[in-house]
Each structure stands twice: as C-alpha cells, then as structure tokens.
Amino acid sequence: MSTVVLLSVTGLGLGALYFLVASGLSLIFGLMDVLNFAHGALLSIGAYATWWAASHSFGYPLALLFGTAVGTLASVALELGLIRPLYRRPREQVLATVGVGLAVPALLSAIWGADARTFPVPASLGGTFTLLGATVPVDRLVLIGAALVVLLALKAFLGRTRHGLVVRAGVEDRAMVTALGIDVRRAFTLVFAIGGAAAALAGGLAGLYFGSVDPTQGSSLLIFGFVVVVMGGLGSVSGAAVACVVVGLVQQFANYYSTAGLGDLSVVVLLAALLLVRPSGLTGRLA
Amino acid sequence: MNVPALLRPLRRWWPALALVVLVLLPYSALSLPGLLDGPIGSPGSLQLLALCLVFGALATGYDLLLGRTGLLSFGHALYFAAGTYATDLLLTQTGLGFWPSAALGLLAGVVLAALLGSVSLRMTGIGFAMVTLAFAQAGSILVERDPGGVTGGEEGLAATGLPGWLVGIQHTANLYWIALAYLVVTLAAVQWAVRSPIGRVWEGIRENERRVEVLGLRPYGFKLVAFVLAGTLAALGGVVYLLLTGGATPQATTSDFTLSLLVMVVLGGSGSRWGPLVGGVLYTWAQHRLASLAGSGTIAGLPSVLRVPLSQPLFLLGVLFVVIVYALPGGVAGLPARLRGRGAQA
Amino acid sequence: MTSSLLSVRGLKVVVGGRHILHGVDLDVAPVGVTALLGRNGAGKTTTVRGILGLVPRTGSVIYDGLETNGLTTHRIVQRGIGYVPEDRGIFASLTVAENLRLAERDPDPAYDLVHELFPELRQRARQAAGTLSGGQQQMVAIGRTLLNRSNRLVIADEPTKGLAPRVVTEVAVALERAAQAVPILLVEQNLALVRRLADHCAVLADGRTAHAGPAAELLADADKSRTLLGVGRRADTAPAPVAPAAPATGGDH
Ligand SMILES: Nc1ncnc2c1ncn2[C@@H]1O[C@H](COP(=O)(O)OP(=O)(O)OP(=O)(O)O)[C@@H](O)[C@H]1O
Ligand SMILES: [Mg+2]
Numbered sequence: 004m005s006t007v008v009l010l011s012v013t014g015l016g017l018g019a020l021y022f023l024v025a026s027g028l029s030l031i032f033g034l035m036d037v038l039n040f041a042h043g044a045l046l047s048i049g050a051y052a053t054w055w056a057a058s059h060s061f062g063y064p065l066a067l068l069f070g071t072a073v074g075t076l077a078s079v080a081l082e083l084g085l086i087r088p089l090y091r092r093p094r095e096q097v098l099a100t101v102g103v104g105l106a107v108p109a110l111l112s113a114i115w116g117a118d119a120r121t122f123p124v125p126a127s128l129g130g131t132f133t134l135l136g137a138t139v140p141v142d143r144l145v146l147i148g149a150a151l152v153v154l155l156a157l158k159a160f161l162g163r164t165r166h167g168l169v170v171r172a173g174v175e176d177r178a179m180v181t182a183l184g185i186d187v188r189r190a191f192t193l194v195f196a197i198g199g200a201a202a203a204l205a206g207g208l209a210g211l212y213f214g215s216v217d218p219t220q221g222s223s224l225l226i227f228g229f230v231v232v233v234m235g236g237l238g239s240v241s242g243a244a245v246a247c248v249v250v251g252l253v254q255q256f257a258n259y260y261s262t263a264g265l266g267d268l269s270v271v272v273l274l275a276a277l278l279l280v281r282p283s284g285l286t287g288r289l290a
Numbered sequence: 291m292n293v294p295a296l297l298r299p300l301r302r303w304w305p306a307l308a309l310v311v312l313v314l315l316p317y318s319a320l321s322l323p324g325l326l327d328g329p330i331g332s333p334g335s336l337q338l339l340a341l342c343l344v345f346g347a348l349a350t351g352y353d354l355l356l357g358r359t360g361l362l363s364f365g366h367a368l369y370f371a372a373g374t375y376a377t378d379l380l381l382t383q384t385g386l387g388f389w390p391s392a393a394l395g396l397l398a399g400v401v402l403a404a405l406l407g408s409v410s411l412r413m414t415g416i417g418f419a420m421v422t423l424a425f426a427q428a429g430s431i432l433v434e435r436d437p438g439g440v441t442g443g444e445e446g447l448a449a450t451g452l453p454g455w456l457v458g459i460q461h462t463a464n465l466y467w468i469a470l471a472y473l474v475v476t477l478a479a480v481q482w483a484v485r486s487p488i489g490r491v492w493e494g495i496r497e498n499e500r501r502v503e504v505l506g507l508r509p510y511g512f513k514l515v516a517f518v519l520a521g522t523l524a525a526l527g528g529v530v531y532l533l534l535t536g537g538a539t540p541q542a543t544t545s546d547f548t549l550s551l552l553v554m555v556v557l558g559g560s561g562s563r564w565g566p567l568v569g570g571v572l573y574t575w576a577q578h579r580l581a582s583l584a585g586s587g588t589i590a591g592l593p594s595v596l597r598v599p600l601s602q603p604l605f606l607l608g609v610l611f612v613v614i615v616y617a618l619p620g621g622v623a624g625l626p627a628r629l630r631g632r633g634a635q636a
Numbered sequence: 637m638t639s640s641l642l643s644v645r646g647l648k649v650v651v652g653g654r655h656i657l658h659g660v661d662l663d664v665a666p667v668g669v670t671a672l673l674g675r676n677g678a679g680k681t682t683t684v685r686g687i688l689g690l691v692p693r694t695g696s697v698i699y700d701g702l703e704t705n706g707l708t709t710h711r712i713v714q715r716g717i718g719y720v721p722e723d724r725g726i727f728a729s730l731t732v733a734e735n736l737r738l739a740e741r742d743p744d745p746a747y748d749l750v751h752e753l754f755p756e757l758r759q760r761a762r763q764a765a766g767t768l769s770g771g772q773q774q775m776v777a778i779g780r781t782l783l784n785r786s787n788r789l790v791i792a793d794e795p796t797k798g799l800a801p802r803v804v805t806e807v808a809v810a811l812e813r814a815a816q817a818v819p820i821l822l823v824e825q826n827l828a829l830v831r832r833l834a835d836h837c838a839v840l841a842d843g844r845t846a847h848a849g850p851a852a853e854l855l856a857d858a859d860k861s862r863t864l865l866g867v868g869r870r871a872d873t874a875p876a877p878v879a880p881a882a883p884a885t886g887g888d889h
Contacts, residue, residue, distance in 0.1 A: 038416045040549075075383040085612065097362070097416075098556055098615045101549055106608025113602040165737075172727045172738055178690055179725040183739050183780070184713035211497035226427045226545065237417060262437060275409050278421060498652065 005137035010255045012134065016143035016212060018251025019150030023205035024228035025235065025243040026157060027198020033174035034187075034194050036093045041081055041100040042202050042228065043198075043221030044107035045192020049074035049203025050216045050226055051111055054122055057210075058193045067207040074203020075196050082195035087188065104222070112218040119217035122210035142211045152248075153201055157240050166193060174238045230274050249273070312470055316463035322620055323473040325575075326408070326596035332480075333462040336505030338578055340462075340469035340534055343405075344527055346570035349554035351523035356552070357561030359516040360496030362415075368429045369521035372399040373528025374538040375433060379440060381474040388453055392529045399525020400518060402428075407517035411510055414499070423545060430543040445602075456533050462527070465534050468524065472530045476523050481563070483519060492516055532539070537622050546604075553611045559621025568622050577603050640781050641789055641819055642687070643664040649679075649686045657843045659695070664789065669833045673852055674840035675866050681722050681822045683840065684793050688712055688719060695845070700788065714741070716788035718781025720795050722823075726773045728766025733755055735765050739780035749778040750883045752883040753810045771803035776810055791813060793823045808832065827865070831855050839864045 024046060031039050053070030057063055081103060089095045128145060131138045161167035169190045173180045180187045209224065210216045231250055235242030250270050258266030300307075318330040326335040348370065353362040359497070375396030380386050410421040436443035447489050455461055456468075483489050491512045494502045532538060541547060550573065558569020581604035592600065599605050614621065620628065640663035647660040657679050664670045674680050689709040697704045704712045713719065715848040717823065728737055736750070736757070750756045754775040760768065765776055774795060783791045796804045808829055811820060817832065825831050830837065834851035847854065847864055854861055 032416060036416070038419060043693075088616070094362070095418075095615050097617070098552070101552060101610050102608045102610075102615065104608075105546070105549060105553075105611065106605045109605035110599060114603060115600045116881060119626060160754065168734055168738055172730060172734075174650075175727045175729060176725065179707040179708075179721065179727070182688060182690060182719050182725065182740075184710050184741055186710045186740070193740070221462035222545065226423060230424050232414070233417055233420045233424070239565040262435075267431045268428050272425050274424055275406075276420065278409060278412055 004135065006134045006259070008139065011137045012137075012143045012147075014252035014255030015248065016146040016251070017254060018247040019146040020205050020212065020224060021117055021152045021210055021227050021231045021250055022244055022247040023184050023201045024224055025207070025231035026153065026240050026249055027201045028228050029172075029193070029232045029235065029238055029240060029243045030194045031198050032232065033063055034177070035086075035096075035191055037086065039100050039198070040225075041103035041107070042198065043223075043225030044104050045078050045081075045199045045202040045221070045225060046206040047108055047111055047216075047218060047221035048077050050208030050210050050220060051115065051206075053207030054120060054198035054216045055124045063106075063128065063211075066120045066206065069204045070207040071200050074206065075200040078195045078199020079192060081199070082192050086195070087191070089209060090188070104225075108128075108218040108221065115218075118187065119215040119277055122213070122215050124211060124214060128211060139206055139284070144268060146208050146212060149204060151235065153238070154244055155202070157197070160197075160242065166190065168196060172227065176255070208239070227270065230270060233275060234277055305409040309470075309474065312343075313467070331463075336462045336466045337534070338575070340466040341578075342571040343466075343469040343473045343529055344534060344576045345522040345551075345554060345574040346567040347473040348524060348527045349558065349566035349570035349573075350473075350476050350480055351520050351527065352551045353555045353560055353566040354483070354516055354520040354523070355518055356555055357566070358480075358484055358496065359492040359513060359514060361500075361516065362419045363410075363412075363422045363517070363520075364419050364545060364548050364552075365406070365424075365426030366520070366524055366551055367543055367545065368422075368426040369399045369403050370528040370547070371429060371433065371525040371538070372402050373525030374532045374542055375441060375447070376525075377529050377532055378447050378449050378519040381449050382447060382607045383440060385451065388451065388456070389630060394493045395529055396522070396525050400522050401529065403518045403521025403525070404514070407514050407521065411513050413518065423548075425549060426543070426545060430540070430545070432586055433540050441540075444540055446537050446539040449532055452533065452536075457536065460490070466532060472474065472527060475526070477567070479519070483516075488512060488515060548587055550607075553607060555621075556577075556611065557614055559622055559623030562621070565621050565623030572622065573607070580606055639666060640664055641700060642821065643698045644683070644687060644695070646700075647683060647686050647697065648694045649682050651682075651691060653717070657686065657693075659844050660686075660840060661845045661848070662838050663836075664821045664849070665836055667819055668835035669822050669824055670836040670868055671830045672823045672832035672840065673825075673830065673837055673865055674846075679728040679843040680841040681793055682843075684719075684791055684821070684823060686750050687791070688717070690834065699863050716784075716786055718784060718790040718818075719789070720774075720781055720792040722793040722797070724770075724773050724777045726765045726768075726776055728764065728767055729764075730778055731762050731767070732765055733761040735776050736779060736783060739783050742784045742786050744785075745783045747783070748815075750782050751769045752784070753813060754806070766819075771799050771806075774799060774803070774807060775810075778807065778814075782810070782814055785817075786820055789821065790818050791821045791823075793804060794825060796826050796829060800828060800871050804829070827855065827861075 024042060028039055028042050031037055043235065049070045052073035053066045056066035056069040060070060081100075085099045085103065086096050089099060124142070128142050130141050132141060133139070163173055167189065169180060169185055170193070173187050173190050178189055206221065209220055215218070227250060231243055231246045234250065235244070235246035250273075253273055254266040255268050256266070257269040307573070316336055320351050321329050326338065328334050328583045330336075330339070352366050355363050355366070373395050376398035377391050380391035380394055381388065384391075406422075406425050410418055410425065411420050433441045434443055439446055455464055484492070491502060491507060494505075495509050497513060499509050528542070553570040555566045556569070557573055558567065559565025583600075618625065642662070642664035644660055644662040647657055647662075648655070649657040660679065660682065660683050662672065671712070672683065674678050682691065685691045688696050689704065689707060691804070698711065699717075700715060702715070721729065729828070730738070735746075756882060757775055760772065765773060766774065766786050777794070778795060781787060781792075795811065796807050799807065804826070811822070811833060814820060830831060830851060835855055837851040838845055839847040839854070841864065847860075851875055
C-alpha cells in the first residue's frame with residue numbers, strides 16, 4: 004500500500020513537471036502552429052537561473068521567481084527576435100527554434116560544464132512526511148501544488164480575460180481573429196511569455212526534484228512534454244492536464260514493477276496505442 | 291556560342307567525372323592544408339572523407355521525407371541506429387558472419403520503419419513530427435538502459451567478427467570505397483524514386499495534400515513508401531557507419547542525431563538534388579574541424595567571451611543554422627541561383 | 637462615383653502560383669448597398685479577402701481616402717470594417733456571447749440592435765456557437781458586424797448561402813436595417829435579394845471586372861444579366877474573356 008502511495012505521488016510530481024512543459028507547448032502550437040523545439044532550452048535557462056540564484060543565497064522561493072522571470076524574458080526575446088520575423092513561414096519558425104534548442108544547451112555546458120551541478124535544496128523542502136503509511140518527499144507536493152496553481156491560473160486566464168478569449172479564438176481560426184480587427188501577434192508574444200514562464204518554472208522545480216541541474220535536462224523533459232501534448236490533443240490545456248497525469252503515473256509504476264527503462268518505453272507504447280484508436284488525441288481535437 | 295557548346299558535355303557528365311575523382315582519391319598524396327590534417331590518401335583524411343560521404347548520403351535520404359514529400363520526421367536516427375545496433379548485436383551475440391548480420395540488420399531497419407511509419411503517419415504535420423520523435427526517443431532509451439547488458443549502454447558496443455579487409459587503419463581505403471558506394475546507391479535510389487510516378491505524387495503531397503486527395507489518391511500509402519524507403523537507406527547507412535567506426539554508439543540514437551541531419555539538409559538546401567549531400571559533407575567536416583579547433587591552443591588563448599562559446603561546436607552549428615534559416619532559405623544549393631538573381635536585378 | 641468609400645483598382649491576387657485575380661476594379665458608394673456578382677469561381681471571395689489583406693495582393697485598394705496596401709488585416713479592419721466571411725467565420729468552441737464579445741471594438745457595443753434583430757442570440761448566449769444551426773451561426777456573424785456603430789463599411793460574402801427561406805428573410809431584414817446606417821458591399825447569388833437591396837453592382841468574370849453600374853439596370857436587362865451571370869441556363873455563349881497565360885517570368889516585382 005505504502006509503495007503504491009509513494010509511486011502515485013512521485014508519478015504525479017513528474018506529471019506536474021510534464022504539465023508545466025506541455026501546457027506552454029500546447030498553447031504555442033495551438034495558436035501559432037509552431038512546434039517550439041526551444042522549449043527545453045527555456046526550461047534549462049530557468050533551471051540554471053534558479054540554480055545560480057539559489058547558490059548565491061537568494062532563498063529558494065526568490066530564486067524560483069528569479070529563474071521564472073529570466074525564462075519568461077528569454078522566451079519573449081525568442082518570439083520577438085526570431086519567431087516574429089518569420090511570420091507566415093511556420094516551417095522556418097520550427098527550424099529556428101531547433102537551432103536555438105541546439106545552441107542554448109551547448110552554451111550552458113560551455114559556461115557551467117557538461118556535468119550535472121548539485122542543486123542547493125533548502126532544508127524545509129528536503130524532508131519527508133507521512134501519507135497513508137508512506138514516507139513521501141516534500142518536494143513532490145511542491146511540484147504538484149505548483150502545477151495545480153498554474154493550471155487554475157491558465158484556466159482563469161483563458162476563460163475570464165479578453166486576452167484569453169483572443170487566444171482561444173486564435174487557436175481555432177487565426178485569420179478570422181485578425182479580420183475582427185485584433186492584432187493576433189500580441190497574443191503570440193503573450194503565449195510565448197506564458198509558455199516560457201511555465202517552462203522556466205518547471206526548470207527550477209526540476210532542480211529541486213532531481214537534486215541537480217545539467218544542460219540536457221531540458222531536452223529530455225521536452226520529449227515527454229511532446230508526448231503529453233500529442234496525447235492531450237494539440238492546443239488543449241485541459242487535455243494536457245489529463246495526459247500528464249496518465250504519463251507520469253504509467254511511467255512511475257512501470258519503472259517500479261519492471262526492469263528500469265520500461266516505464267519510459269511504456270509511455271511511448273501508450274502513445275502509439277492511443278494514436279491507433281484516436282489519431283486526434285484524448286480530447287478529440289485535430290491538429 | 292563556342293564555350294557553352296564545349297561546356298555542355300561537361301554539364302552532363304560532371305557527376306561521372308566527380309565520381310571517378312572520388313574513386314581515385316585514396317591514391318592521392320595531395321595535401322590540402324587547412325582542410326585536412328594529412329595528405330588525402332592518409333588513413334585519417336580518408337576516414338573523415340568517408341564520414342562526410344556517409345552523412346551526405348544520410349542527409350540525402352532524410353530529404354526524401356523533408357524536401358521531397360514534405361514530411362517533418364524527428365525520428366530518423368531510429369532507423370539509422372536500428373541498422374547499426376541490429377547488425378552489431380547479431381555480430382556480437384550470434385556469431386553470424388558479417389554479411390548475414392548486415393542483411394538482417396538492414397531488414398530490421400526496414401521492418402521497423404514500416405511498422406512505426408504506419409502508426410506515425412496516422413498523424414499529419416507537426417503531430418507526425420512529435421510522434422516520430424517519441425518513437426525514436428523510446429529506441430534511444432532502450433539502448434541506453436541496456437536491457438540484459440547487450441547494447442553496452444552508454445559505452446556503446448564494439449563490433450566483433452568483421453572480415454579482416456574491413457578492419458584496421460591500413461584498410462581505411464576499403465571503408466572509404468564502401469562509404470562512396472553507399473552514397474552512390476542513395477543518390478541513385480532517391481533520384482530514381484523522385485522521377486518515378488510515385489515521386490510525382492510525393493511532390494503533390496508536399497505542395498498540397500488536399501489536392502492529391504481530391505484526385506482520388508490516398509496520400510497515406512505514398513507517404514508510407516517514402517518513409518520506408520528513407521528508413522531503409524538510413525539503416526543501410528547505419529551498417530556502413532558501423533564498419534567505419536568499428537562499433538555502435540548511443541549518440542547515434544538520440545534526437546540530436548536527427549536534428550543534425552535536419553541541419554545538414556537545411557544547410558545544403560532542402561528539396562534539391564545535391565543540396566543535402568553538400569550540407570552533409572560541410573556539416574560533418576565543420577564539426578570535426580571545430581572539435582579539433584576547440585581542443586587546440588588557438589582557442590585557449592582567446593578572451594573568455596569568445597573562448598567559451600567557441601569551445602562548443604554544437605553552439606556554433608546551432609547559431610549557424612538559425613542564420614541560414616534567415617539569410618539563406620534555399621541553403622547552399624540555392625546560392626548560385628540567388629546570386630544570379632541578384633545579378634540580373636542589378 | 638467620384639467619392640467612393642472604397643476604391644479598388646487593378647487588384648491582382650496570386651495563390652500558390654496561380655493567378656486568381658487579374659485586375660479587379662470596384663467602387664463602393666458611401667451610401668447604400670453595392671452588390672458584387674459573378675458566377676461560381678469568378679473571384680468574388682478572393683476579391684473580398686484581397687481588400688481585407690487576408691491574401692497577398694497587388695494593385696490599389698483605397699479605403700476612406702487611404703491606400704491600404706501594405707497594411708495588416710487588423711489595421712485595415714480597425715478603420716471601421718465589419719466582415720461576414722463566406723464560411724461565417726464563427727468560433728465553434730466559443731459561446732455565442734463570447735463570439736460577440738470578441739468582435740467588440742466600440743466602447744458601447746450595440747447589443748440592443750443585435751438582440752432586436754436576432755432575439756434568438758440572446759436566448760442562446762451561453763450555447764457553444766458550433767452547436768448552432770447554420771442560420772443561427774449566420775446571425776452571429778452578422779450580429780458581430782452590427783455591434784460596432786463605428787463601422788463605416790460592412791462586407792458580407794454570400795450571407796444567405798445555404799439558408800432556409802425563412803432565415804433568408806430574417807437576414808435580408810437585418811441587412812436592410814444595417815444599410816440605413818452603413819454602406820454594404822454585398823456578395824450575393826440570390827438575385828431577388830440583390831434586386832431588393834442593391835443600388836449599385838459590379839460583376840466579376842474570370843478574375844476581372846466585366847461590368848459595373850446601377851443594379852436595377854443590369855437586372856432589368858435579361859440578356860445582359862444572362863451572359864454576365866449565367867442566370868437561367870448554362871451560358872455556352874458566354875463571352876468569358878480568356879485569361880492571358882500567366883507571364884513566364886517568376887515575378888513582376
Ligand atoms: N487557396 C486557393 N488555392 C487555389 N485556388 C484557389 C484558392 N482560393 C481560390 N481559388 C480559386 O480561385 C477562383 C476564385 O475563387 P473565389 O472563391 O474567389 O470565387 P467566388 O467567386 O467567391 O466563387 P463562389 O461563388 O463559388 O463562392 C476559383 O477558381 C478557386 O478555385
Ligand atoms: Mg465565394
């Protein structure tokens with residue numbers, strides 16, 4: 004029983020990371036048709052910025068805030084500097100993000116080395132607590148809590164604000180939004196800011212979760228982010244929320260009850276099975 | 291009138307001429323300082339040249355998807371790695387000879403491409419890209435986790451039981467010729483396929499998939515043929531690569547490997563006959579030169595603002611890639627036409 | 637028509653290497669309804685999309701005294717244009733109320749007018765627009781353009797296409813009402829409706845303007861309207877000016 008509880012909480016914690024990566028990816032893709040390969044780079048930027056701040060005695064919450072802010076700025080800069088000039092050329096936009104996705108981790112390892120750096124985990128978050136007889140690390144709860152807050156905030160933003168309305172409409176039909184006299188490119192910058200913030204937050208939290216940061220963390224999390232996005236249905240935040248729970252749990256349980264590595268494989272098998280049954284993903288939204 | 295008349299046969303026959311030159315290269319003692327470290331015929335240079343040819347061919351095969359059919363696959367590394375690892379596993383585990391192992395390894399790549407292609411192609415556009423990426427990632431994880439201790443994990447897996455004339459530094463020329471043969475096969479296969487009736491449907495799919503559907507054709511089957519053919523060529527490349535490097539490395543399974551193919555194709559010029567080849571050769575050569583430059587004293591003396599980024603070839607290549615996407619949309623292959631266009635305008 | 641609200645000259649549109657418009661001239665009067673007519677595939681929708689900058693175009697489009705070439709779509713629309721696209725352009729996953737709210741540009745949107753003309757929209761405010769009937773969706777689309785009193789031009793692309801007769805009447809009433817306040821460029825195949833609403837008309841054939849003048853005059857001339865619009869029977873005697881082959885040079889720019 005206690006093993007099941009521990010695995011569930013850990014799986015949900017991992018799912019929370021996936022959600023933070025996938026929600027931004029999904030929004031960006033839904034609105035702009037851009038598959039952001041630089042999303043992992045944004046995560047790494049957030050991770051290193053948080054690590055840097057935390058190692059300079061900022062205190063974890065402040066460091067996390069700093070990392071998120073840096074990631075957000077980087078993301079906005081990416082959209083304004085590289086994506087926007089290639090407007091109406093989605094393939095080139097994807098290629099540009101591929102270039103950034105290659106260059107940023109390389110730059111990070113040039114500056115701070117290719118090896119993992121230990122993340123200074125604060126004592127308050129390094130402990131454990133007891134839940135239904137299981138000893139669960141506190142950081143899992145932090146991850147789940149952060150993802151829930153982001154999910155609720157995104158829902159509120161999309162459902163209750165005018166900008167959110169523009170984003171939802173733009174996901175459906177970008178051209179028609181402009182034909183209503185709305186500058187949809189502002190929404191582009193906005194979703195990049197949101198996606199970058201969530202990814203950078205995921206980076207800072209990943210440092211906590213894994214206890215270290217390294218230049219390739221972003222790329223490997225990104226791939227599961229992609230899986231979650233496809234499973235949830237491209238462009239759907241709620242779909243991503245459901246899919247990340249499924250992926251996180253399946254991965255943890257399969258990893259525990261089988262040879263190591265099978266968890267990651269089973270996620271992909273799950274994806275293949277889902278696509279065979281429902282090519283449009285869980286929410287039935289077509290690309 | 292005279293000069294063009296003289297040039298016309300040259301224009302027609304230059305590929306054959308280039309091939310003859312390439313075949314004869316191992317016999318050359320010419321030095322190209324700056325470009326290659328030793329004389330062309332030296333084992334080190336031949337090894338690098340062979341790698342350039344292999345990646346030129348791989349990029350050409352990958353462009354069958356990207357540039358000819360308009361399919362953005364992020365999982366091409368998987369089929370390359372399937373050829374390498376399957377052959378290597380058969381060699382090390384079963385004691386089969388090289389040729390049967392290579393044939394079965396190639397077959398493994400083909401079957402895998404057919405199987406996974408038929409699932410991934412249920413998605414279109416970017417969804418397809420993500421799914422191919424996920425599958426390739428699964429392969430990469432499998433290799434790195436090293437189930438049963440057969441793949442060698444992060445260490446890679448050295449090949450055993452290769453025929454004597456394919457191992458050892460003194461036989462590098464043989465490996466070079468095999469790489470060249472692989473390139474010729476790839477170029478011929480791609481050229482033949484693109485000119486066939488299927489190739490014309492691919493072109494239609496790339497331009498506008500809807501219109502192909504309106505004509506009453508199902509794009510799915512045609513895309514699958516492209517996918518399997520490209521996968522087969524990649525698996526064959528994997529076998530050649532295995533010979534060339536004497537083993538399988540997990541780096542060849544990663545998404546970064548596929549991304550580097552993408553960079554090669556875009557660098558050289560997607561959808562053109564020679565572009566991907568040029569891109570593959572340039573990229574491979576640049577990566578090796580940059581890597582040896584990074585380890586050399588030239589860079590160590592620079593101030594840190596320059597030294598730090600220059601020590602990372604991937605950083606330079608990533609930046610170069612972004613620059614090309616912006617400044618040179620047709621890649622290197624599109625350069626002459628662009629220059630001519632500019633000249634005509636002026 | 638010296639002082640037209642919208643003046644299009646030599647509008648050309650190329651989509652995917654295909655020349656679709658070869659030079660459309662069009663004037664929309666500052667009052668009343670101007671009908672844009674032509675057979676299926678003549679280029680009416682493309683003309684409208686070209687005016688709004690939704691497709692890359694060349695030529696001149698002067699709206700309200702200002703050249704709009706080079707402006708982005710939202711900038712053009714912000715200068716006071718309401719647009720009812722051919723496919724209605726409804727956001728299916730958004731509610732009716734959200735669809736309308738998205739179109740608000742004025743500080744005091746004219747919900748009273750919209751709800752007076754289409755009472756159904758008030759009742760269905762919280763329904764997802766994708767679940768509305770075709771007629772109801774068209775009401776949302778037209779309602780969106782009436783919401784902004786600051787609009788000085790409404791462009792409606794076949795607003796009655798595929799609608800039941802009762803709904804056609806409802807839409808016609810709404811357009812008539814709108815026309816009292818704002819000039820309309822109306823693309824329409826329903827000639828009865830054109831007769832009822834339009835003051836002026838322009839006819840497109842094969843991507844260029846084949847005729848322009850008072851609407852009543854054209855509709856009164858049975859021969860002319862038959863050759864231009866192919867009304868009644870398949871016009872095998874159609875003059876159909878043959879489009880010149882696309883210039884071989886890749887671009888004229
Ligand atoms: N995106 C496109 N790609 C290729 N051809 C197009 C495209 N859009 C329009 N066309 C072609 O341009 C021509 C004009 O189309 P358009 O939709 O403007 O006609 P229309 O007058 O609005 O017709 P209808 O009365 O049927 O709505 C048609 O032959 C159409 O097939
Ligand atoms: Mg039309």
